Ligand SMILES: CC(C)=CCC/C(C)=C/CC/C(C)=C/CC/C(C)=C/[C@@H]1[C@@H](COP(=O)(O)OP(=O)(O)O)[C@]1(C)CC/C=C(\C)CC/C=C(\C)CCC=C(C)C
């Protein structure tokens with residue numbers, strides 16, 4: 001296990017020196033990204049060279065050789081004259097495949113890690129513990145439901161998740177926090193540069209140092225982190241979503257990415273026979289399900305900020321418009337619209353549930369607990385008679401306590 005050493009400079013900036021990425025741990029196996037994978041059903045490719053036939057993910061072995069530096073944008077590149085239309089699902093699918101393929105690779109080489117030889121300074125380990133403790137506090141303060149799940153993890157995994165949580169929360173705060181009105185795309189570019197530094201072992205502050213340590217210990221790739229920042233860019237420039245395809249991409253950026261970041265921490269069970277890709281797909285589905293649920297819970301709150309994270313075409317089909325949302329009246333039209341949205345979110349939860357059994361045994365319970373707890377929010381919206389304008393669907397203490405044994409029972413099921 002590599003140990004990161006915290007070094008505090010006189011200016012109290014923090015940097016870490018990390019050893020190289022550990023060799024692949026429990027259950028992180030390589031598999032051919034083209035094998036045993038089912039493609040999303042609605043692949044549309046109007047490419048005049050293939051007469052509209054489905055195409056394989058368009059990444060090449062070069063993508064995998066260059067340290068995994070690919071982006072969603074690469075999915076959209078067409079040679080002159082080509083007309084390629086990819087659904088968001090397909091673009092995200094490509095990223096998932098790449099993540100699955102990369103998981104067994106050493107994501108960093110000694111060339112791109114700007115590290116000095118490890119020098120143990122007195123107190124460095126306790127500084128790192130302090131950094132993780134700050135991440136712990138942030139997670140406990142802001143994410144009561146997820147926090148409960150993390151308490152069921154092994155100590156090493158739990159603090160890695162806290163470090164990811166703290167980074168995600170800070171990223172979200174940039175566009176949702178008190179200084180959001182001052183945040184520009186340039187500020188997000190700077191945040192992304194800082195992210196690159198974290199992955200090079202040059203963190204800027206304590207919280208970054210915890211994440212730098214985490215990514216040096218687990219085979220976590222930078223791409224989902226970059227994509228989350230892209231989601232925040234989207235939040236700066238967009239407050240309406242034409243259709244589910246647009247919303248899907250947003251949900252991937254801000255939450256599906258968390259699923260992809262988490263799998264290398266959670267670990268895949270060594271006895272799992274599932275393909276790595278299918279496990280990543282399940283993790284993506286859980287992130288999407290969580291964000292869709294979040295959106296349905298927060299309709300009123302978002303509307304008060306002028307935001308509507310609901311597919312405009314589906315609203316119109318239901319005979320609804322933004323004005324109905326701003327009016328905040330629960331009507332039969334609204335109820336039937338909400339029923340369909342809830343049904344869709346539940347499908348994503350169902351897809352993700354199958355993947356939980358493939359995780360390492362120590363991770364199944366916490367993930368299942370967070371899944372059960374979050375899914376209950378949908379039940380609560382129903383119990384509130386679909387009034388998500390003025391009521392916040394929260395799972396009560398009793399519901400939370402009950403979810404734990406239910407999740408425990410479900411998580412005892414080993415990989416099929
Ligand atoms: C195979 C399989 C099923 C594996 C499991 C993979 C896994 C652990 C998936 C979980 C994914 C997850 C927890 C997604 C939720 C992410 C989330 C809450 C995103 C929020 C985005 C924006 O929301 P919004 O602004 O609408 O809402 P707020 O009102 O502001 O909350 C985020 C806020 C983006 C930033 C993300 C985070 C702060 C959360 C990161 C969460 C974790 C690292 C916790 C994962 C831990 C467990 C135990 C599931």
Ligand SMILES: [Mn+2]
Pocket residue numbers: 172173176
């Ligand atoms: Mn937010």
